[in-house]
Amino acid sequence: MDVKNITVLGSGIMGHGIAQVSATAGYNVVLRDIEQGFLDKAMEKIKWSLDKLVSKEKMTQQEANSIYSRITPIVNLAEAVKNAHMVIEVVPEIMELKKKVYAELDAVAGKDVIFASNTSTLPITEIANSLSRPEKFIGIHFFNPPQLMKLVEVIPGEKTSQEVIDLTQEYVKSVKKESVLCRRDVPGFIINRLFIPMVHEACHIMDRTDATMTEIDSAVKFKLGFPMGIFELADFTGMDVIHKATIEMHLRDKKVIFPHPIIEKMFNEKKLGQKSGEGFYKYSDEKYERVPLTEELAEKFNPIQLVANILNNAAWLISNKASDIVEIEKASLLGLGLKKQLFITAKEIGIKNIVEELNQLSSRYGKFYEPDPLLISMQ
Numbered sequence: 118m119d120v121k122n123i124t125v126l127g128s129g130i131m132g133h134g135i136a137q138v139s140a141t142a143g144y145n146v147v148l149r150d151i152e153q154g155f156l157d158k159a160m161e162k163i164k165w166s167l168d169k170l171v172s173k174e175k176m177t178q179q180e181a182n183s184i185y186s187r188i189t190p191i192v193n194l195a196e197a198v199k200n201a202h203m204v205i206e207v208v209p210e211i212m213e214l215k216k217k218v219y220a221e222l223d224a225v226a227g228k229d230v231i232f233a234s235n236t237s238t239l240p241i242t243e244i245a246n247s248l249s250r251p252e253k254f255i256g257i258h259f260f261n262p263p264q265l266m267k268l269v270e271v272i273p274g275e276k277t278s279q280e281v282i283d284l285t286q287e288y289v290k291s292v293k294k295e296s297v298l299c300r301r302d303v304p305g306f307i308i309n310r311l312f313i314p315m316v317h318e319a320c321h322i323m324d325r326t327d328a329t330m331t332e333i334d335s336a337v338k339f340k341l342g343f344p345m346g347i348f349e350l351a352d353f354t355g356m357d358v359i360h361k362a363t364i365e366m367h368l369r370d371k372k373v374i375f376p377h378p379i380i381e382k383m384f385n386e387k388k389l390g391q392k393s394g395e396g397f398y399k400y401s402d403e404k405y406e407r408v409p410l411t412e413e414l415a416e417k418f419n420p421i422q423l424v425a426n427i428l429n430n431a432a433w434l435i436s437n438k439a440s441d442i443v444e445i446e447k448a449s450l451l452g453l454g455l456k457k458q459l460f461i462t463a464k465e466i467g468i469k470n471i472v473e474e475l476n477q478l479s480s481r482y483g484k485f486y487e488p489d490p491l492l493i494s495m496q
């Protein structure tokens with residue numbers, strides 16, 4: 118099959134961006150939402166973004182016009198998918214809603230149409246099994262904002278056909294993104310499996326030691342090569358997103374994450390991070406603000422417990438055949454912005470020391486910390 122026509126279901130934060138990058142790559146795009154008003158807003162945002170690219174001389178006005186004209190907003194579902202080769206679903210992260218959308222879609226879309234979901238955390242195989250065509254269903258996880266973020270995780274379900282995996286990866290390449298294949302439909306896929314548990318671990322460290330938030334964040338930035346501190350990154354991502362991912366991941370696997378209650382508390386108190394003015398840190402206005410982190414502060418904190426946490430999850434992904442070191446490093450670079458490879462950091466600290474740390478944590482705080490067999494074998 119030659120994929121030329123893409124229908125994007127949902128025109129919110131992610132949907133309008135995915136429509137824009139698809140049209141920029143030359144696809145004919147239909148953007149669908151449940152109300153015309155939502156589509157009008159999305160088209161305005163796309164126009165704003167294209168105008169900005171023109172003003173920065175990244176494209177000509179003529180190119181921007183033709184990209185814009187390749188996106189057709191349509192409310193009626195049957196009409197929206199009439200000519201589609203691939204449907205990318207970007208509706209809110211609620212399983213019941215997604216299943217309802219797929220039941221409607223399954224009834225009106227041609228039998229060869231590929232269904233790709235941008236879900237961050239929901240089980241791909243479970244959605245696939247609610248369809249008459251599980252072999253045509255796949256996860257395609259773009260990061261926010263899709264116009265800028267290079268990484269896309271591609272997640273086949275148990276029954277996804279090789280042809281659909283190949284076509285999806287070709288599509289990702291054609292929109293100038295890099296795909297990493299998460300070979301098994303595991304909770305959190307790759308990036309969230311590394312990132313979300315680490316936020317909770319940093320909270321546990323605050324309880325268990327005298328380390329301050331800025332010391333931990335400085336060490337994460339300057340010693341582990343993150344683009345910012347882990348609390349800062351949590352504030353940037355939003356406690357709503359982190360809380361939702363925590364619940365979904367923990368529901369599916371207790372070993373992936375050791376939830377710290379502060380995340381739920383902050384979510385309930387609407388301390389969502391940068392966007393609400395307060396999360397772990399306070400922010401004075403709506404503009405993106407950086408937390409002052411320094412190399413001197415970094416020297417005051419040894420991040421071995423955080424490295425142990427992220428590495429144990431990375432090892433789990435490899436042991437369970439969901440990924441490998443090369444793909445994990447690629448995902449960490451493009452999805453988390455890591456400037457230093459995870460396994461290089463691990464070697465610097467010493468895998469033996471990391472395993473020892475995990476064993477100590479496990480004897481104090483329980484099975485969650487038991488080292489993955491792969492780490493034990495790498496000592």
Ligand SMILES: NC(=O)c1ccc[n+]([C@@H]2O[C@H](COP(=O)([O-])OP(=O)(O)OC[C@H]3O[C@@H](n4cnc5c(N)ncnc54)[C@H](O)[C@@H]3O)[C@@H](O)[C@H]2O)c1
Nearest residue numbers: 126127128129130131132150151207208209210236237261
């Ligand atoms: N926001 C992020 O940072 C982010 C990052 C990666 C993945 N995701 C995932 O992308 C998906 C969408 O998230 P979002 O942040 O763009 O949400 P959003 O709330 O901004 O947008 C969702 C849109 O879907 C529309 N919608 C609801 N029901 C629909 C239907 N039946 N048909 C078509 N449209 C419908 C809503 O009106 C809304 O415009 C979720 O699965 C989320 O987990 C989000």
